[in-house]
Amino acid sequence: MDVIKDLFKFLMERKKFWLVPVIIVLLLLGLLLVLGGGSAASPFIYTLF
Amino acid sequence: MKILGISAFYHDSSAAILVDGQIVAAVQEERFTRKKHDDAFPSHSVQYCLKEAGLSIDELDAVVFYDKPFLKFERLLETYYAFAPKGLRSFIQAMPIWLNEKLFIKKRIKDELRDIEEFDAKKLNLLFPEHHLSHAASAFYPSPFEEAAIITIDGVGEWATASICKGKGHQIEVIKEMHFPHSVGLLYSAFTYFLGFRVNSGEYKLMGLAPYGNPNAEQTLHFIATIKKELIEIYEDGSIWIDQQYFDYATGLKMTHNSKWNNLFGIPKRNPDDDLLQVHCNLAFAIQKVTEEIVMKMAIHAKEITGAKHLCLSGGVALNCVANGKLLQEKIFDDIFIQPASGDAGGSLGAALAAHHLFFEQARKINLPDLMQGSYLGCQFYPNEISSFIKKQKAIAHFHENENELLEKIAEYIKNGKIIGWFQGRMEYGPRALGARSIIGDPSNEEMQKRMNLKIKYRESFRPFAPSVLEEDAHLYFNMEGKSPYMLLVSDITENIKEDLPNGYHDFDMREKLYYKRSSLPAITHVDFSARVQTVSKDTHPRYWKLLHALKAKTGVGMVINTSFNVRGEPIVCTPKDAYACFMNTEMDILVIEDYIFLKEEQPEWDNRKKWQQEFKLD
Numbered sequence: 001m002d003v004i005k006d007l008f009k010f011l012m013e014r015k016k017f018w019l020v021p022v023i024i025v026l027l028l029l030g031l032l033l034v035l036g037g038g039s040a041a042s043p044f045i046y047t048l049f
Numbered sequence: 050m051k052i053l054g055i056s057a058f059y060h061d062s063s064a065a066i067l068v069d070g071q072i073v074a075a076v077q078e079e080r081f082t083r084k085k086h087d088d089a090f091p092s093h094s095v096q097y098c099l100k101e102a103g104l105s106i107d108e109l110d111a112v113v114f115y116d117k118p119f120l121k122f123e124r125l126l127e128t129y130y131a132f133a134p135k136g137l138r139s140f141i142q143a144m145p146i147w148l149n150e151k152l153f154i155k156k157r158i159k160d161e162l163r164d165i166e167e168f169d170a171k172k173l174n175l176l177f178p179e180h181h182l183s184h185a186a187s188a189f190y191p192s193p194f195e196e197a198a199i200i201t202i203d204g205v206g207e208w209a210t211a212s213i214c215k216g217k218g219h220q221i222e223v224i225k226e227m228h229f230p231h232s233v234g235l236l237y238s239a240f241t242y243f244l245g246f247r248v249n250s251g252e253y254k255l256m257g258l259a260p261y262g263n264p265n266a267e268q269t270l271h272f273i274a275t276i277k278k279e280l281i282e283i284y285e286d287g288s289i290w291i292d293q294q295y296f297d298y299a300t301g302l303k304m305t306h307n308s309k310w311n312n313l314f315g316i317p318k319r320n321p322d323d324d325l326l327q328v329h330c331n332l333a334f335a336i337q338k339v340t341e342e343i344v345m346k347m348a349i350h351a352k353e354i355t356g357a358k359h360l361c362l363s364g365g366v367a368l369n370c371v372a373n374g375k376l377l378q379e380k381i382f383d384d385i386f387i388q389p390a391s392g393d394a395g396g397s398l399g400a401a402l403a404a405h406h407l408f409f410e411q412a413r414k415i416n417l418p419d420l421m422q423g424s425y426l427g428c429q430f431y432p433n434e435i436s437s438f439i440k441k442q443k444a445i446a447h448f449h450e451n452e453n454e455l456l457e458k459i460a461e462y463i464k465n466g467k468i469i470g471w472f473q474g475r476m477e478y479g480p481r482a483l484g485a486r487s488i489i490g491d492p493s494n495e496e497m498q499k500r501m502n503l504k505i506k507y508r509e510s511f512r513p514f515a516p517s518v519l520e521e522d523a524h525l526y527f528n529m530e531g532k533s534p535y536m537l538l539v540s541d542i543t544e545n546i547k548e549d550l551p552n553g554y555h556d557f558d559m560r561e562k563l564y565y566k567r568s569s570l571p572a573i574t575h576v577d578f579s580a581r582v583q584t585v586s587k588d589t590h591p592r593y594w595k596l597l598h599a600l601k602a603k604t605g606v607g608m609v610i611n612t613s614f615n616v617r618g619e620p621i622v623c624t625p626k627d628a629y630a631c632f633m634n635t636e637m638d639i640l641v642i643e644d645y646i647f648l649k650e651e652q653p654e655w656d657n658r659k660k661w662q663q664e665f666k667l668d
Binding site for chain 1: 119145147
C-alpha cells in the first residue's frame, strides 16, 4: 500500500493527473501478474527501462 | 553523519559509505560477483562498506539510492504514450518488471539490507536524489574547487540526459537540463551498436578505434556532415536534437534503424565478428569529432552562464578522455576535475554526498588534491590473508621484507621485457586501473602492445594502452600541464619522442598504422600520437611512484604501460585468488601481490585454463 500512496503523492506533486488512470490500469495489471505468479525477464540493451 | 550510497538495478551496481563527509569506502559489485557491469543489488559491496566503516545499518543516518524510480517510471509512460502505437512490444516487456519489482524499490532495498543484517526498518531514512544530481555531486564535492561549473552527460537518468549546474560551497544549483530522448550518451551508444560493439561497454572501444579514421578522407568529412545534417541538430548551448526516425532506443529493443543508417552511411550494421574496415574507423572518427564539438559547446555555455573558473565533469560521457583532453587543451576553464567513477558506479558516492551536503545541509571541507584518495577506496589484503592464500593454493612465492629490494627486482624484470601483474593496496573505484590492480610492462618495447593485447588480455589488437608516468616527468613526454591522476585525459606526446611519419601515413590501413613505430615509446603511443596518461604522485600511491623511480634509474624513463588486471570480459581482479587465476591463465610472466613475487615457471601445474576461458564471455 505504501507504494500506491507514494506514487499518488508523486503524481500530485508533479501535477501529472492524466497519468492517474494509466497507472491505475497498470497497477491492476500488475496485481494480475503478481496473482498469476508471472515473472519478468530483463529485456534490452540500455538502462532505459 | 554516516551515510550509505547505493546504485543498482541498471548497470554497474556499487556502494559507497561516508562518515562525516569523508569517503571511507566505495566499491563496485562486479568485483565481488565476477560478473562484469553487474546490475544486482550490491550486497557484497554494502557488506564491505559497513565492515570498513565499522558500522551497522542501524547506525546509519541515511541510505541513499542514486535515482528517483517514480520519475523514471513517469518518463517511460510518457515516452510510450508519445510514440504509441509504436513500442508496444517493448512496453509489454518493460511493464512487468516495473510492476513486479522496480516500483517497489523501497521494499526491495529494505529486504536486501535485511538479508545482510537485521535492522529497525522504521528508523531507516531512505532517500532518492535525482540521477544527474548524484552525478553532479560525485564530481563537485570531491573536487578541490570552492566554486565550479558542473556538467553531467550520460545516456539517460530519469528525464535528464545532460545537465549544467553550479556548485558553490555545499550547494549545487541545477541550471539547465537536456531531456530524453535527446542524449549525447545514447547517440554515442547508437554508433557503438552500429559498429558492432556492445552498448554500455563498447563505447571505450569506439573511442580507441576513432584515431584509425582518416581525418582528411572525403568519406570521413561526408560522415561528419551527414551526422550533423540528418541525425542531429547541435545548438549553441551544446544541447542536441536527435531525429528519432533513425533511432529505435526510445521504445524499441535496439539502438538504430539499421536500414535507414545503411542508406545514410552506405554500410550495413557491422556484426561483432566482422572484420574492422577503414570505413568503420572513419565512421568512429566522425562520431568522436561530433561528440567533442558538442562537449566543447556545452562547456563554453556552462562557462557563460555560471561565470565559474573551474569545471567538474561526470556521467558516462565524462569517461571519453579524448573529449576531456580537448576540453583542457582549449583552456575554457582554468582547471577541470573529473570524477574517476563517472559512470553509474559513481552514482552511489554521488547520492551519499548529495544527501550529506544538500539534505542534511552539512558544510563542505575541501581536501587537497581532492577527496577521492587516488580512487583507492576498495578492499585490501593483509599479510596474513595473503600468506594463508599462498598456502592454500600451494603457490610458490618469494617474500621481500625490504621494499627497495622488491622494487629493484620488479624494475629489472620490466626492463627485461617481462609482463607483471601488479596487486597493491586498496582496489580502485571506477573503471580504470590506477596501479592497485594493474598489468604493467615496458612502454619502449615494440612488441609490448601486440603481446599484451593478444597473449595477456585476449582482446582486439587495435586497442591502445595507457602509460603511468611519474607526475614530475609527465611534461617530458606529453604536452600536458598539470596532472591526470585518474587516467581521464588524453594528451599528445611531445615532439622529441615522435618518429617521423612516412608520406601517406593517413592512407595506411589499420594494421599498417598499428604496427608502424610512431615514437620511442611505441606501446603507449596511439596511432594519432596521443596517449591516455596517468600521472603518479608520491603522495597518493607511494609504492607505485617508487617503482617508477626504480625503473627510471635503470632505463632513464619513469614510466610503465598500465592496463587493468583482467582479461577481456572479466571484471578487474579483486582478491589475491582472482589475481593468481588471471596470472596463471594468461601469459603474464610475474605476479606481485604486496610483498610477494610469484614467478610463472615456478608455479605448480594449472589445469583450469579452459574452464576459465569459458567463464568470461567476450565483451
